[in-house]
Amino acid sequence: MKMTGAELITRLLERQGINKIIGIPGSSNLPLYSALAESAISYVLARHEQGAGFIAQGIARSTGRPAVCFTTSGPGATNAITAIADAKLDSVPIIVITGQVATGMMGTDAFQEVDTYGLTIPITKHNFLVRTPDELLKIIPEAFTLAMSGRPGPVVIDIPRDVQTSMVEFDMYPAPGEKNNGMHPDMDRLERIAQKINSSRKPILYIGGGIISSDTCAGLYALSKRNSIPVTSSLMGLGAFPSDNPLFSGMLGMHGARYTNYILDEADLLVALGVRFDDRATGKAMEFAPNASVIHIDIDQAEIDKIRETDLNLIGDLRHSIKELVHLVEENRREDWMGYIASMKKEFPYPEPQSDSLFHPVNLLRAIHSRADKKSIVTTDVGQHQMWTAQYYPFNHPRTLLTSGGLGTMGFGLPTAIGAAIANPDRRIICISGDGSFLMNIQELATLKDLEPDLTVFIMNNNSLGLVRQQQELFFGKKYVSSLFGSNPDFAGIAEKFGIRGINLELENDPMRAIERSLGETGPCVVNVPVSLDDNVFPMVPPGSANREMIG
Amino acid sequence: MNTIVIELLVNNHPGVMSHITGLIMRRACNIEGILCGTVGDGNTSRIYLLMKDDWRIPRIVRQLKNLYDVIEVVPRDDCDTAVFDRIPELIGTGVISPV
Numbered sequence: 055m056k057m058t059g060a061e062l063i064t065r066l067l068e069r070q071g072i073n074k075i076i077g078i079p080g081s082s083n084l085p086l087y088s089a090l091a092e093s094a095i096s097y098v099l100a101r102h103e104q105g106a107g108f109i110a111q112g113i114a115r116s117t118g119r120p121a122v123c124f125t126t127s128g129p130g131a132t133n134a135i136t137a138i139a140d141a142k143l144d145s146v147p148i149i150v151i152t153g154q155v156a157t158g159m160m161g162t163d164a165f166q167e168v169d170t171y172g173l174t175i176p177i178t179k180h181n182f183l184v185r186t187p188d189e190l191l192k193i194i195p196e197a198f199t200l201a202m203s204g205r206p207g208p209v210v211i212d213i214p215r216d217v218q219t220s221m222v223e224f225d226m227y228p229a230p231g232e233k234n235n236g237m238h239p240d241m242d243r244l245e246r247i248a249q250k251i252n253s254s255r256k257p258i259l260y261i262g263g264g265i266i267s268s269d270t271c272a273g274l275y276a277l278s279k280r281n282s283i284p285v286t287s288s289l290m291g292l293g294a295f296p297s298d299n300p301l302f303s304g305m306l307g308m309h310g311a312r313y314t315n316y317i318l319d320e321a322d323l324l325v326a327l328g329v330r331f332d333d334r335a336t337g338k339a340m341e342f343a344p345n346a347s348v349i350h351i352d353i354d355q356a357e358i359d360k361i362r363e364t365d366l367n368l369i370g371d372l373r374h375s376i377k378e379l380v381h382l383v384e385e386n387r388r389e390d391w392m393g394y395i396a397s398m399k400k401e402f403p404y405p406e407p408q409s410d411s412l413f414h415p416v417n418l419l420r421a422i423h424s425r426a427d428k429k430s431i432v433t434t435d436v437g438q439h440q441m442w443t444a445q446y447y448p449f450n451h452p453r454t455l456l457t458s459g460g461l462g463t464m465g466f467g468l469p470t471a472i473g474a475a476i477a478n479p480d481r482r483i484i485c486i487s488g489d490g491s492f493l494m495n496i497q498e499l500a501t502l503k504d505l506e507p508d509l510t511v512f513i514m515n516n517n518s519l520g521l522v523r524q525q526q527e528l529f530f531g532k533k534y535v536s537s538l539f540g541s542n543p544d545f546a547g548i549a550e551k552f553g554i555r556g557i558n559l560e561l562e563n564d565p566m567r568a569i570e571r572s573l574g575e576t577g578p579c580v581v582n583v584p585v586s587l588d589d590n591v592f593p594m595v596p597p598g599s600a601n602r603e604m605i606g
Numbered sequence: 607m608n609t610i611v612i613e614l615l616v617n618n619h620p621g622v623m624s625h626i627t628g629l630i631m632r633r634a635c636n637i638e639g640i641l642c643g644t645v646g647d648g649n650t651s652r653i654y655l656l657m658k659d660d661w662r663i664p665r666i667v668r669q670l671k672n673l674y675d676v677i678e679v680v681p682r683d684d685c686d687t688a689v690f691d692r693i694p695e696l697i698g699t700g701v702i703s704p705v
Contacts, residue, residue, distance in 0.1 A: 171621060172624065175621075175624060175625055175628050176628060176629075176632055179674075180673075180674040181621075183620070183621065200674065354672070355668055355671065355672070356665075356668040356669045356671070356672050358668070359664075359665075360665060360668075
């Protein structure tokens with residue numbers, strides 16, 4: 055067979071099952087876009103490469119399968135960097151194919167040349183610079199294998215323009231890259247872990263995104279239920295365990311419930327599954343779960359003993375490990391421990407809002423949840439609205455909350471919601487955002503209009519960078535430097551000008567009915583909700599403090 | 607100074623050194639010496655990194671193991687590190703004078 059590098063790339067992507075490419079064309083990836091014209095793959099034109107990266111993330115986060123985006127060289131690649139770094143920190147499998155200037159021009163400061171390979175080393179799981187078109191036969195399938203296998207993550211493939219245009223001859227297509235099967239667990243270690251659980255009096259599970267990416271939710275449920283081990287979750291683990299189950303003991307950490315952080319202080323055994331002991335979850339690491347021995351199971355060997363020394367650990371695929379572990383732990387009802395959990399939950403719940411106004415963020419979230427289809431997928435941006443969503447919106451199924459946990463990227467919500475809508479056309483997508491975050495990728499309203507999915511955006515609008523303002527209030531002597539907006543656009547009006555339905559909730563006679571409509575009618579809708587500047591997210595652990603030292 | 611040598615077997619191809627030194631540099635660690643050369647048919651290289659031995663080394667070793675082009679990593683405290691002081695002499699006296 056004989057074809058151009060660009061044609062070969064599209065054939066290989068087709069063989070990987072990719073049917074949509076998100077991206078923006080430019081001079082260094084035009085050959086690639088030209089090849090798309092002859093391909094079964096359709097394209098989505100984003101309006102900024104960061105948006106393209108997050109749309110790809112929305113597909114990947116909501117399905118667990120790798121998604122692909124294209125950018126051109128130079129600014130195209132640098133614009134995508136935030137979305138790539140975000141995917142690295144939250145272990146999301148995306149493949150970013152960047153155009154590069156022709157190999158002969160590389161290193162000459164050519165027009166739109168930037169060292170994409172060098173720039174993306176620290177923010178990818180791995181990156182490739184393709185030097186000749188025949189290397190594509192190996193690199194493209196390998197990129198998919200890497201993105202999916204072990205701990206998932208982003209892979210960048212930088213492809214110079216001449217590699218896209220020159221001819222390549224080969225006998226047969228390589229096999230599509232597949233996920234490497236996880237290692238089988240060390241049974242001896244698993245038995246020791248089971249013994250430790252069986253002999254503990256107050257065990258607790260600390261779960262994270264690894265449970266969701268390894269598809270271990272059913273195994274987790276069986277394990278927790280059989281031995282009555284309460285489940286605490288990081289932000290990334292929400293949805294992995296049904297939130298209304300008595301065994302669910304909330305989100306831990308900086309904005310976790312008081313009862314959750316207190317229970318962790320009381321536990322004598324911490325079983326950490328698919329987590330990385332992030333500082334927002336653990337608070338001061340030395341004082342996290344201070345009375346507990348630590349068992350850590352993770353697929354990434356570099357996470358073991360990184361933050362907290364373990365008493366027992368197991369490197370491997372959680373799905374296999376937990377499946378085996380369930381049979382090794384004894385049935386146990388742990389009535390005393392469960393009684394303690396129930397009483398702590400009752401005594402130290404999340405604070406209830408002081409007013410019953412629909413314009414209080416907590417009441418608003420409850421209203422959205424009550425009117426939303428239960429299969430809906432929620433994305434958030436970053437800030438107060440994100441933490442309120444994590445605290446008060448009940449997530450009962452994996453991949454129904456898509457949020458930027460590790461990097462904390464404002465501007466994440468809208469493009470990621472668009473990606474989720476592309477991959478889940480039969481479901482309503484709800485983006486909970488703030489006025490600060492929403493402005494950071496507002497150009498993707500144009501992409502939203504192109505596609506017109508059933509997607510509702512709620513903007514909690516307090517005319518400020520709310521969580522920054524909150525920290526200034528609590529920790530910086532109420533010096534509100536650069537956190538209050540001098541002006542803010544009319545978000546509903548802006549949406550209308552993009553051709554999208556816009557609702558200003560304060561102007562509605564029946565705001566509840568307006569929320570219902572925004573979630574029920576087909577097509578996209580942007581709802582602006584003014585909220586008070588004075589509503590803070592509580593509890594809050596001051597940065598660097600132990601989790602028991604909660605304010606509010 | 608307590609030193610340690612990290613011995614690596616890696617794929618011999620452009621960018622590998624950048625991945626390795628970048629990983630170490632980003633953790634604010636200094637590499638005191640590097641020796642590197644191809645082995646066998648030239649598809650792989652062996653790298654010896656001379657570093658200050660501190661609490662970060664085990665973490666760095668684990669993170670190096672995760673790099674795609676790193677085949678093997680072994681931290682060694684049984685090496686004669688004198689060779690790192692004699693590199694100019696071994697190569698043929700250096701032509702750049704120390705400042």
